[in-house]
Amino acid sequence: MDETLELALIKEARLELYMREYGxxxxxxxxxxxxxxxxxxxxxxxxxxxxxxxxxxxxxESHIHTWIYRIAVNEAKKxxxxxxxxxxxxxxxxxxxRPTRHTHLESNILDSLSQxxxxxxxxxLPNTYRNILVLHYYQxxxxxxxxxxxxxTNGAVRKKLHRxxxxxxEILKREGFTWN
Amino acid sequence: xxxxxxxxxxxxxxxxxxxxxxxxxPKLEQKIWEEIMYEQKKKHRRLSQWTVTVAAIVIVLAxxxxxxxxxxxxxxxxxxxxxxxxxxGIQEEQMLNQLDSLAKQGFTxxxxxxxSDQGITIRVNxxxxxxxxxxxxxxxxxxxxxxxxxxxxxxxxxxxxFFVNGKEMTGNSIxxxxxxxxxxxxxxxxxxxxxxxxxxDSFTFGLKASSIGLRIRGSWVFQFPFSINESLKKxxxxxxxEKSGYIGTWPVTIGYVRKTPVSTTIQLKGKDLPVNDYEIxxxxxxxxxxxxxxxxxxxxxxxxxxxxxxxxLRFATSPNISSLQLLPRFYFEDASPSKLxxxxxxxxxxxxxGKHGKVKISKIDIQASGIYVHYEVENPLDQLQNxxxxxxxxxxxTRIDVPVRTSIDRYAYITQFPNAPVSQKGExxxxxxxxxxxxxxxxxxxxxxxx
Numbered sequence: 001m002d003e004t005l006e007l008a009l010i011k012e013a014r015l016e017l018y019m020r021e022y023g024x025x026x027x028x029x030x031x032x033x034x035x036x037x038x039x040x041x042x043x044x045x046x047x048x049x050x051x052x053x054x055x056x057x058x059x060x061e062s063h064i065h066t067w068i069y070r071i072a073v074n075e076a077k078k079x080x081x082x083x084x085x086x087x088x089x090x091x092x093x094x095x096x097x098r099p100t101r102h103t104h105l106e107s108n109i110l111d112s113l114s115q116x117x118x119x120x121x122x123x124x125l126p127n128t129y130r131n132i133l134v135l136h137y138y139q140x141x142x143x144x145x146x147x148x149x150x151x152x153t154n155g156a157v158r159k160k161l162h163r164x165x166x167x168x169x170e171i172l173k174r175e176g177f178t179w180n
Numbered sequence: 181x182x183x184x185x186x187x188x189x190x191x192x193x194x195x196x197x198x199x200x201x202x203x204x205x206p207k208l209e210q211k212i213w214e215e216i217m218y219e220q221k222k223k224h225r226r227l228s229q230w231t232v233t234v235a236a237i238v239i240v241l242a243x244x245x246x247x248x249x250x251x252x253x254x255x256x257x258x259x260x261x262x263x264x265x266x267x268x269g270i271q272e273e274q275m276l277n278q279l280d281s282l283a284k285q286g287f288t289x290x291x292x293x294x295x296s297d298q299g300i301t302i303r304v305n306x307x308x309x310x311x312x313x314x315x316x317x318x319x320x321x322x323x324x325x326x327x328x329x330x331x332x333x334x335x336x337x338x339x340x341x342f343f344v345n346g347k348e349m350t351g352n353s354i355x356x357x358x359x360x361x362x363x364x365x366x367x368x369x370x371x372x373x374x375x376x377x378x379x380x381d382s383f384t385f386g387l388k389a390s391s392i393g394l395r396i397r398g399s400w401v402f403q404f405p406f407s408i409n410e411s412l413k414k415x416x417x418x419x420x421x422e423k424s425g426y427i428g429t430w431p432v433t434i435g436y437v438r439k440t441p442v443s444t445t446i447q448l449k450g451k452d453l454p455v456n457d458y459e460i461x462x463x464x465x466x467x468x469x470x471x472x473x474x475x476x477x478x479x480x481x482x483x484x485x486x487x488x489x490x491x492x493l494r495f496a497t498s499p500n501i502s503s504l505q506l507l508p509r510f511y512f513e514d515a516s517p518s519k520l521x522x523x524x525x526x527x528x529x530x531x532x533x534g535k536h537g538k539v540k541i542s543k544i545d546i547q548a549s550g551i552y553v554h555y556e557v558e559n560p561l562d563q564l565q566n567x568x569x570x571x572x573x574x575x576x577x578t579r580i581d582v583p584v585r586t587s588i589d590r591y592a593y594i595t596q597f598p599n600a601p602v603s604q605k606g607e608x609x610x611x612x613x614x615x616x617x618x619x620x621x622x623x624x625x626x627x628x629x630x631x
Binding site: 015019023024025026027028031032037040041044045048049052053113115116118119122133137138139140165168169172 | 183184186187188189190191192198199200202203204208209211212215216219
């Protein structure tokens, strides 16, 4: 029993560490993927419960954060698949979340966008492109790490990243933004 | 290039995050721990050889006190719902109350032994042991700086381990995860377990804890002489019966009935008896069915031989129970075809007469505080499931799961839908499972007398 307890306590300490290190990052990432705060909290919760549950089976073949991100991304995807009706609602909601256009002359310059405003434009991207940008830029994951998280090849990740940037550029152009 | 630069700025930064008002809060962290604890508890239960949640027995204890007070005609379903589900706080409160009551009656032994580590003191107060049930109460004094580590999951890991004359023993217990705050830095808890080994009347009792909750580690050790309380011994009744009969289609023999102030144990012997598919129904002196027994219970397989199995059934002692029967449990999956019933609101009353009696919605009260559905079930084996209120366009606006009445239950109920907005054209919908016909091959059930 002592051994089990010992193990449990080590797991406890590790989970605490992971939550401190990755809790908010995961929460933000899931929110950017699902666009729904309540779901983001639920998915983050489920992610860490799964991390705790499966900690013993983590063999250290990848870095712990890619493993945790992989769980979170899979949970988020599962949620989005299950919530077909909710997804329709979210699309509606995302339309409501469309960033307000600036009225000042200089505001149409991309550089003038705050990070929060820029995030709102990223939120307009389709899921696949948004997810890849979130993982690469917001979470600062390398191409290799993203391919591990998403279970795909490096080439596929590069291709998606390229398309995601292109798509974002189109959206910004459509909104009248110019580049310096 | 400028877009790439902008994207590079789109990086998580704790100081100025892109989503500024969204944080991994302590509340969220607590929810995660609670979920983990819940899972561990479930796992612990699965591992247990005892088949039915011991926690339920505590609910029976509460019900037992209701027996003595009478008044079962009507009670809010929401209350029943609360009691039937494992609301841990309620269980622990009931355990503590029971221990206090036993102490008042002079059935416990006062111990008052404490053990300290890292400034945290655990004190074992009252111990109750009647040969079947072991219960002990304790307090934890914890300094302020360590209190945050409890996170409401602060019970010591005594679990079901204890020591008798230095020998490790295992009981069958629930492991409460909550302790009750009774002072600024003082918490109170109780451990409750069923003992299947025969223990001597006097022995050296030992307890060890190596953690409190999930995060506090340390060592708290107790050792004290213990003897079964003499006043308690006088209260214990043991009757040998060797009476035979049938449960369903299975022949059985009652071995003994042992009754203590806390639990009543029945020994049953039989071949291939699926005890877990049955539940104990209590009856009073007049043979009237007493409600509440469905929330029992414990089944313990003592012997499992080809010729014969020996079981112990255990439930909370109640002064009103004169005899028992075992009746088949109800499972929705095995139920006869159900019927979806839709009643326009607020029309009332409505009554359905079927083969096995009546189900009657006697009143639907639409008030500012919510909708109150009064209903009556004539045959207790009739089941209702899921009251749903629909609005005038057929959308579900609220739903209450009606507790499964496993065999015998109350006759009349009120279910409340708090703050349910309803238009005058809404509907109440529920599913009705008619009582199954009695199987012709089933014999008259064995009646077990309780001393």
